[in-house]
Structure formats: C-alpha cells, structure tokens
Amino acid sequence: xxxxxxxxxxxxxxxxxxxxxxxxxxxxxxxxxxxxxxxxxxxxxxxxxxxxxxxxxxxxxxxxxxxxxxxxxxxxxxxxxxxxxxxxxxxxxxxxxxxxxxxxxxxxxxxxxxxxxxxxxxxxxxxxxxxxxxxxxxxxxxxxxxxxxxxxxxxxxxxxxxxxxxxxxxxxxxxxxxxxxxxxxxxxxxxxxxxxxxxxxxxxxxxxxxxxxxxxxxxxxxxxxxxxxxxxxxxxxxxxxxxxxxxxxxxxxxxxxxxxxxxxxxxxxxxxxxxxxxxxxxxxxxxxxxxxxxxxxxxxxxxxxxxxxxxxxxxxxxxxxxxxxxxxxxxxxxxxxxxxxxxxxxxxxxxxxxxxxxxxxxxxxxxxxxxxxxxxxxxxxxxxxxxxxxxxxxxxxxxxxxxxxxxx
Numbered sequence: 350x351x352x353x354x355x356x357x358x359x360x361x362x363x364x365x366x367x368x369x370x371x372x373x374x375x376x377x378x379x380x381x382x383x384x385x386x387x388x389x390x391x392x393x394x395x396x397x398x399x400x401x402x403x404x405x406x407x408x409x410x411x412x413x414x415x416x417x418x419x420x421x422x423x424x425x426x427x428x429x430x431x432x433x434x435x436x437x438x439x440x441x442x443x444x445x446x447x448x449x450x451x452x453x454x455x456x457x458x459x460x461x462x463x464x465x466x467x468x469x470x471x472x473x474x475x476x477x478x479x480x481x482x483x484x485x486x487x488x489x490x491x492x493x494x495x496x497x498x499x500x501x502x503x504x505x506x507x508x509x510x511x512x513x514x515x516x517x518x519x520x521x522x523x524x525x526x527x528x529x530x531x532x533x534x535x536x537x538x539x540x541x542x543x544x545x546x547x548x549x550x551x552x553x554x555x556x557x558x559x560x561x562x563x564x565x566x567x568x569x570x571x572x573x574x575x576x577x578x579x580x581x582x583x584x585x586x587x588x589x590x591x592x593x594x595x596x597x598x599x600x601x602x603x604x605x606x607x608x609x610x611x612x613x614x615x616x617x618x619x620x621x622x623x624x625x626x627x628x629x630x631x632x633x634x635x636x637x638x639x640x641x642x643x644x645x646x647x648x649x650x651x652x653x654x655x656x657x658x659x660x661x662x663x664x665x666x667x668x669x670x671x672x673x674x675x676x677x678x679x680x681x682x683x684x685x686x687x688x689x690x691x692x693x694x695x696x697x698x699x700x701x702x703x704x705x706x707x708x709x710x711x712x713x714x715x716x717x718x719x720x721x722x723x724x725x726x727x728x729x730x731x732x733x734x735x736x737x738x739x740x741x742x743x744x745x746x747x748x749x750x751x752x753x754x755x756x757x
Contacts, residue, residue, distance in 0.1 A: 352376045359403045365410035370396030374480040379472035387477035389427040392669035400426045409449035431666030433466035463663035485668045500676035501685045507647040513584035520580045533565040545583035575628040594649035596656045608721035610635035615745035620713040633696045634717045640682030667731035
C-alpha cells in the first residue's frame with residue numbers, strides 16, 4: 350500500500366464519497382509500527398460537524414471500499430482544537446444494515462498533543478501529518494472572495510506597507526538605464542548593502558571564480574536583475590529587524606526566507622529547472638512568504654491574534670487558524686505586494702500558486718518551503734518542522750550564512 354490521501358464528503362445519512370469537508374491520510378507501516386489513518390475536518394471547507402461524528406462513516410468506507418483491514422491499524426483523528434485522539438472502531442457493531450462501526454475515542458499515552466501522537470505512532474504518524482499538509486497548504490486556483498479582495502485592496506493601500514529605502518530607488522533608476530557603474534556607486538554608499546551584495550556574489554554559483562571584495566565586480570557577476578533583488582532584500586532586512594508587531598519574529602522570518610531561497614536553488618536539478626535560472630529560483634523562495642511581513646506591518650493586531658492562537662499548535666491547527674483570522678490567504682497577500690516590483694513572471698506566478706506557468710517551479714517551491722522549515726523554522730508557518738531535509742538543501746543553506754551577517 351502506498352501513502353495516499355482522500356478528500357471526502359460525509360452526508361448526514363453516513364454516505365461517503367469523494368468531495369470536500371474531510372481529509373483522510375492513509376500511510377503504510379514504517380520499518381517498525383503499524384499502518385496509520387489520520388482524519389481531520391478540512392480547514393479549507395469546514396463540514397460544519399465535528400470529526401468525532403464523521404470519522405465512523407469514513408472508517409467504514411475505507412474498510413469496505415479500499416479493503417482496509419479491520420485490525421492492526423492505528424485510526425486517529427484531529428479535532429478543530431488541534432487535539433489528537435485514537436479512534437477505536439467496534440467491528441462487531443457492523444451488520445448487513447450498517448456500514449459504519451461504532452467508535453470510541455481515547456487519548457494517546459502522553460495526552461492529546463501532536464507530540465504525544467508522534468511518540469505513540471512513530472514515523473508513519475509523522476508522514477500522515479505531512480500528507481495532510483500537502484493538501485491543506487496547496488494554493489487554491491479559485492478566484493478570491495469579495496471580502497478577500499477588499500482586504501487585499503486595504504493592505505495594498507496601507508500607509509505602513511513595508512518598502513525598501515533610498516538605495517533601492519537609486520539602483521532602480523540606474524538599472525532602467527543599464528548603468529552598472531551607477532548601480533555600484535549607489536550600493537557603495539551603504540556598507541550594509543555592500544556587504545550583502547559581496548556575500549551574495551561569493552555565496553552564489555560564481556564563487557568558483559574566486560572570492561571578491563569589490564562591489565562593481567559583484568554587480569558584474571550577479572547581473573543587474575539579481576542585484577536589484579539583492580538590494581531590495583538587503584534594505585528590507587536592515588529596516589525590518591523590528592516593526593509594528595511586537596509578537597512577530599522578524600529575525601526568524603528573514604532566516605526562514607533565506608533558507609527557503611537556498612533550498613529552492615538546491616532543488617534545481619531534481620525539478621529540471623535550468624541552472625541559469627538559479628537566481629530566479631532563489632528569489633522565488635526568498636520572497637514566497639513576504640505576505641507574513643506585510644501583514645505584520647499593516648495589521649499587527651491580526652498577526653498578534655494569530656500568533657497567540659497558534660502558539661504550540663500543530664500545523665493543521667495553524668492552517669485552520671489562518672483561515673479563520675486572516676480574510677485572505679498569505680500567498681495572495683504576497684502576490685499582491687510583489688505586483689509593485691519587477692520580479693520575473695515565473696517568480697510571481699509560482700508564489701501565487703499558479704502551477705499552469707511551470708509545474709516544476711511550483712513543485713520545487715513546495716519542497717523548498719518544507720526543507721526551510723526543517724533548517725530555520727518560523728513558528729507562524731503551518732508546515733511541520735520534522736520533515737527530512739535533503740542534504741543539498743543543507744549544503745546550500747550553509748553557503749548563504751554570510752548573507753545574514755549584515756542584518757544580525
């Protein structure tokens with residue numbers, strides 16, 4: 350049996366079919382342990398009924414339709430408060446007139462937390478959570494609602510929208526004239542931005558040509574397009590080490606952003622992205638979560654409410670809290686913000702969740718986000734931190750440590 354996930358609708362009469370409302374992740378046994386079925390109401394399409402009412406019908410459906418064994422499986426549920434429980438089907442309650450067994454629920458050995466669930470269930474349990482998150486995290490292709498669009502318009506017009514400073518404006522003006530000398534001159538006036546650019550040139554794929562301490566040489570190595578983005582981020586990092594939201598981890602945000610960019614670069618070959626697009630790939634990972642910074646600056650009270658709600662929560666509970674507290678998805682906020690700047694189409698499309706542009710980029714970003722959460726976790730993300738990180742991602746992340754030094 351291969352790991353798989355079902356998106357299901359459970360009707361009042363107990364009928365189950367493919368649809369919306371409930372998620373069930375099915376994971377075979379790991380080297381040690383038992384198979385796991387983890388069920389949760391879908392935070393994207395809340396069925397309006399608790400998981401305890403819906404799980405018996407799903408257990409019966411999986412048992413009958415998929416040939417799931419009646420014994421030897423750990424059936425588990427996550428309720429809307431983020432509590433994990435083991436579901437114990439009474440198979441003797443099934444008859445020719447019933448398709449759903451009666452089910453009792455009990456705590457795991459250490460309680461109802463995700464940690465207690467992981468300790469009791471093991472690797473298969475962790476894989477089940479990750480499988481659920483691949484569905485919950487997936488950006489929707491549907492049009493945003495009217496309330497979401499109004500919220501995005503409000504964010505976009507907010508007077509405290511995070512912006513880079515004067516150096517970026519000078520670089521933009523020089524870039525419009527393709528004037529490399531003027532770009533270097535603008536950058537050299539600020540030691541922090543200069544250090545970031547030089548560190549980038551020495552960390553990137555050009556490092557094989559030898560280390561450099563020259564801003565003009567760094568500009569030539571990296572190219573005008575990537576230099577613009579480096580200056581943008583360097584100034585943003587310098588300006589937003591603190592901000593309007595006292596509960597938001599600004600330093601943690603930037604660490605996670607750089608880690609995501611590094612992971613994206615490291616995954617190029619695996620996802621068949623040409624090496625000459627490495628800088629665009631890095632920018633995609635780097636800017637993918639900019640919506641978090643935008644919301645921290647424009648709606649700090651909303652951000653504080655969310656952070657207080659999700660403190661210590663599991664990823665699925667965080668995903669549910671995001672949908673209940675923020676009027677729009679974070680990726681839509683990121684996309685709305687990035688429209689102000691001249692990022693390549695594939696960068697913005699990937700961040701916006703548009704897999705129609707290039708599926709390879711979409712899949713690479715999904716993996717990079719998870720790898721980054723394993724290297725430099727950001728508490729507000731609804732992504733597990735225990736997902737194995739590919740070795741190339743860790744190696745690339747180490748190469749970018751110098752980029753963070755100026756903003757330390």
